Amino acid sequence: MPIYEFECRACGAALEALRRMGQGPEGLECPRCGGTDLVQKLSSFATSAGSAPSCSTSPTCGAGGGGGGG
Numbered sequence: 001m002p003i004y005e006f007e008c009r010a011c012g013a014a015l016e017a018l019r020r021m022g023q024g025p026e027g028l029e030c031p032r033c034g035g036t037d038l039v040q041k042l043s044s045f046a047t048s049a050g051s052a053p054s055c056s057t058s059p060t061c062g063a064g065g066g067g068g069g070g
């Protein structure tokens, strides 16, 4: 599970928590003020999506002819 960062809207404290994909800050509370009004912050690795192909590290994904050696 990836670690997401949240920020308390009440006091501005930041906290990290393990969340499932698409799961919000439900169930979390601010460690400083105990508030539950948290907003998810954008993680740095979340911007990994780019021009890279969907499968670059998977060796079994290179289907489509056996051309191109070397």
Ligand SMILES: [Zn+2]
Pocket (backbone or CB within 6 Å): 008, 009, 010, 011, 012, 013, 030, 031, 032, 033, 034, 035
């Ligand atoms: Zn707080």
